[in-house]
Amino acid sequence: MPRQSRKSPVQHIYRAFAAAPAFIATSISAAFSFLIEGLVSIVDVIFSFIQRVIGIGGMPYVFVLPNLLIFGIFILFPMLLNFVYAFTGGTEFFPGQRPWVGTNNFEVLLTCGNFLDPNTCREDxxxxxxxxxxxxxxxxxxxxxxxxxxxxxxxxxxxxxxxxxxxxxxxxxxxxxxxxxxxxxxxxxxxxxxxxxxxxxxxxxxxxxxxxxxxxxxxxxxxxxxxxxxxxxxxxxxxxxxxxxxxxxxxxxxxxxxxxxxxxxxxxxxxxxxxxxxxxxxxxxxxxxxxxxxxxxxxxxxxxxxxxxxxxxxxxxxxxxxxxxxxxxxxxxxxxxxxxxxxxxxxxxxxx
Amino acid sequence: MSQVLEFLTRRRGGKRMDFTDIISYVYLILGVIVMFGPIVWLVLSSFKTSAEIVKFPPRLLPWRQDTVVIEGYDEPLPLYEVTLEDGSTAVLAQVRRIGLEAQLIDPNDPDGEVIRVNIEDRTPIESVSFGLENYVESMQRFDFMVYLRNSVVVTVAATLLTLLVNSMAAFALSKYRFKGRMAIFLIMISTLMVPLSVVLVPVFLVINQVGWNNNLLGVIVPGAATPTGMFLLRQYMLTIPDDLLDSARIDGASEWRIYTQIILPLARPALAVLTIFSVMWRWNDFLWPLIVLSRSELFTLQVGLNSFQGELNVQWHYILAMTVVTLLPISVIFAFLQRNITTGIATTGMK
The missing domain is CATH 1.10.3720.10 (MetI-like)
Incomplete structure (x- = not known):
C-alpha cells in the first residue's frame, strides 16, 4: 500500500482548507502588487523631489512627520489638555468656557472624613x-x-x-x-x-x-x-x-x-x-x-x-x-x- | 488492562510516564475544559429554541420538539407520545391545549376523532437539531452586515495606517542620526505607560474639533501612532546592517527607495507581529468606538453587540447567536495562523 493513502480524510480536508487562504492570498497579493508598485513609484517621485530640496539630512524628519503629527494631535496634546480640564470646573465642554477652579476638583475627590470608609467621602x-x-x-x-x-x-x-x-x-x-x-x-x-x-x-x-x-x-x-x-x-x-x-x-x-x-x-x-x-x-x-x-x-x-x-x-x-x-x-x-x-x-x- | 496502561504511558526513550507527567496531563486536560468549554457551551446554546433556552436545568445539546405538517392547520403541529386509556401508547399531534387537557389527533388520520388526554399523560418527542432560526431572526434585528463592514473597514484601514506610519518613524529613529531623535524617542516611550483611557475627555474634545465624532476616521486615526508598535519596529530595524543602506545610496537609491526596497522587506517578521497585534487591538476595541460613535449605523461589531444585549436583556437566543457570529472571524483567522500568532507574540512579548 502506498504511504500517502494512510492519511485520514480529515487531514485531506484540512489540507484543502489550509491551502485555500494561501491561494486567495497569493492571487490578492499579485493583484495588489501592481497597485502598490505604482503607488510606491508615485510617492517616490514626490519624496525624491523633497530629498533634492532639503537634502538627506532632512529626510528623517519627513519620515517621522506622519507619526509625530498623529501622536502629537491625538496623544500628546490631549495629555496636556487633560491638565486644563483637571483644574477647571463646570459642565462646559470647551476649555475656553470653563472657569478656573484651581485644585478644587482634586479636593472634591480627596476629601474624606475617614479614608477607609467611602461613605464619609465627598465623592464616595x-x-x-x-x-x-x-x-x-x-x-x-x-x-x-x-x-x-x-x-x-x-x-x-x-x-x-x-x-x-x-x-x-x-x-x-x-x-x-x-x-x-x-x-x-x-x-x-x-x-x-x-x-x-x-x-x-x-x-x-x-x-x-x-x-x-x-x-x-x-x-x-x-x-x-x-x-x-x-x-x-x-x-x-x-x-x-x-x-x-x-x-x-x-x-x-x-x-x-x-x-x-x-x-x-x-x-x-x-x-x-x-x-x-x-x-x-x-x-x-x-x-x-x-x-x-x-x-x-x-x-x-x-x-x-x-x-x-x-x-x-x-x-x-x-x-x-x-x-x-x-x-x-x-x-x-x-x-x-x-x-x-x-x-x-x-x-x-x-x-x- | 495493565498492558493497555503500559502501552498508553510508554514514552520515547523507553522511560515510563511518571507521577509528574500524569499531573501535567491532568492539568492540561482540565485547562482545555476550562478554556474551551465555555465556547463550546455558547455555540451549542446558540442553536437552542427560545423555549429550550429558558429550560432549567439546561441540557447540553440543542433538543427541539418534532413537528408534523398537517393539511388544514396553518402551523406545524408538535408531536407527543401519548399514553392512551387502554394503556397503549401512540404518537399524536397536538391541536390545542385547554387547561389541563390536551387535544390531539393522529397525524396519519387527520380527519379522525380528536383524542383528549390529561397533559400529564403525554411526553414531547424531541430530537437534537441544529436549526439556524436564531441566526436568521437575529440578523433581521441586529445589523450584522453593517457592523461587520464597519469593523472590517476600521481594522484594515487602521492596521495599514499603523504599519505605514510606525515603520516610517521607526526607520528614521533607527537609521539616522538627527537633532531631536532622542527627545522624540523618549517622549514616545514615556507615553507607553499612559493608556488612552486616561485621556478620554481631551481626546474626545480633539476628535470633536477635527469633526471626526460619528466618523470612522475618529476610530481609525488616533490609535495609529502607537508607541508600542513604533518601539517594536525600531528594535527590529536596529539589527539591519547600515552597510546595506550605504551601498544602496552609492548606487543612487533615494531614501524612499531604501525604505520601501530594503528596510520594509527585511523587517517583515516584525511587521507581521505588529499586524497581528493591530488586528487584535482594533477588532476587539470597545471603549474608544463607544465614545466616538453614537450613530448606530457606524457601530463596530463590539459596540453593536453591547447595545444589542442592552436592548434584548432576556432574549438570550438572539444574543448568543450574535455572539457566535462576532467571535467567528477572529477564530477562523486564529485556526489558520495560530502557530505564527503564538510564536510571534512569544518572541516579542508585547500586546
Missing part, C-alpha cells in the same frame, strides 16, 4: 472605585501570574501536542471583551449551566451576578481566563531561553528538581516575570470593558472600577463633570507611574 463613588480596583488588581494579578507560571512550566515539559495545548490556553486572549463578558454572563446567570450543575448535585442555586462578593469573584476569574494565555506565552518563551546545560549542571551537582527550579529557573526567569508583572499590573488598573459588559459595575457599586468611574463622570452621566473625570484620570496615571517606578527599583535592587 470615587473611593469605592479606588478600593474595588485595588482589591481587583491584587487578586487578579497574583492569581494570573501564578496560574500562567504553572501553565508555562507544564507546557515547557516534554509533553505531547504542546502546540495544541498552547493554542487552547491562548485562544480566549483573541476574544473581544464583550464576547467574553456575554459568554460568562450566559454561563453564570440564574438559570445558567453552573447553577444547573449545582442544583444537580443537590444544592441551592447561587446568586452569582446578584451578590456583591460573587460578582467580584467572577470578574477576577473571567479576566484571568481571558488573558492568562498571553502571559503564559511570554513566560514560556522566557523558560525556553534558559540554556539546558544549566539544568544538566545542576543535576550533576546533585540538585533535586525543586532545588533546580529555585536556583536555576526562578532567577533566570526574573526578567520575563518583570515584564509580565508590569504589563499585567498596568492592564489590571485599567480594567473596564469586560466588567462594563458583564456586570455594568453592579450589583450596586460592587464592581465599579476606576476607568468606569471616569467614563461615567465624563460621558454617560446626565451632568458631565469633565473636571472630575480628568482629575481622577490624572490620579490614576500618577498611580500607574508610581507602580511602574517601584517595580523598576525593585528589579534594579535584585540585580545588585
Amino acid at each position: 463613588l470615587f473611593w469605592r472605585a479606588v478600593y474595588n480596583t485595588t482589591g481587583y488588581v491584587i487578586a487578579q494579578v497574583s492569581l494570573m501570574v501564578v496560574l500562567s507560571l504553572i501553565t508555562a512550566l507544564i507546557l515547557n515539559r516534554k509533553i505531547k501536542a504542546r502546540g495544541f495545548f498552547r493554542s487552547v490556553f491562548f485562544y480566549p486572549v483573541l476574544l473581544s471583551p464583550i464576547v467574553v463578558a456575554l459568554i460568562w454572563k450566559w454561563i453564570l446567570q440564574e438559570n445558567g449551566v453552573v447553577n444547573g450543575v449545582i442544583v444537580g448535585l443537590g444544592y441551592d442555586k447561587l446568586p452569582f451576578l446578584v451578590n456583591a462578593g460573587w460578582a467580584r469573584f467572577w470578574v477576577v476569574m473571567i479576566s484571568v481566563w481571558a488573558s492568562m494565555g498571553f502571559y503564559t506565552l511570554i513566560l514560556l518563551a522566557g523558560l525556553q531561553s534558559i540554556p539546558p546545560e544549566l539544568y544538566e549542571a545542576a543535576q550533576i551537582d546533585g540538585a533535586n528538581p525543586l532545588q533546580s527550579f529555585r536556583n536555576v529557573t526562578l532567577p533566570l526567569l526574573m526578567p520575563t516575570m518583570f515584564v509580565v508583572l508590569v504589563l499585567s499590573l498596568i492592564r489590571a488598573v485599567q480594567v473596564f470593558d469586560v466588567v462594563f459588559a458583564f456586570t455594568g459595575g453592579g450589583p450596586g457599586t460592587a464592581t465599579l472600577y476606576l476607568v468606569q468611574y471616569i467614563f461615567s463622570k465624563g460621558f454617560s452621566s446626565p451632568t458631565k463633570q469633565y473636571g472630575l473625570a480628568a482629575s481622577a484620570s490624572l490620579l490614576m496615571a500618577g498611580a500607574l507611574i508610581v507602580l511602574t517606578l517601584v517595580q523598576l527599583l525593585l528589579q534594579r535592587e535584585e540585580e545588585v
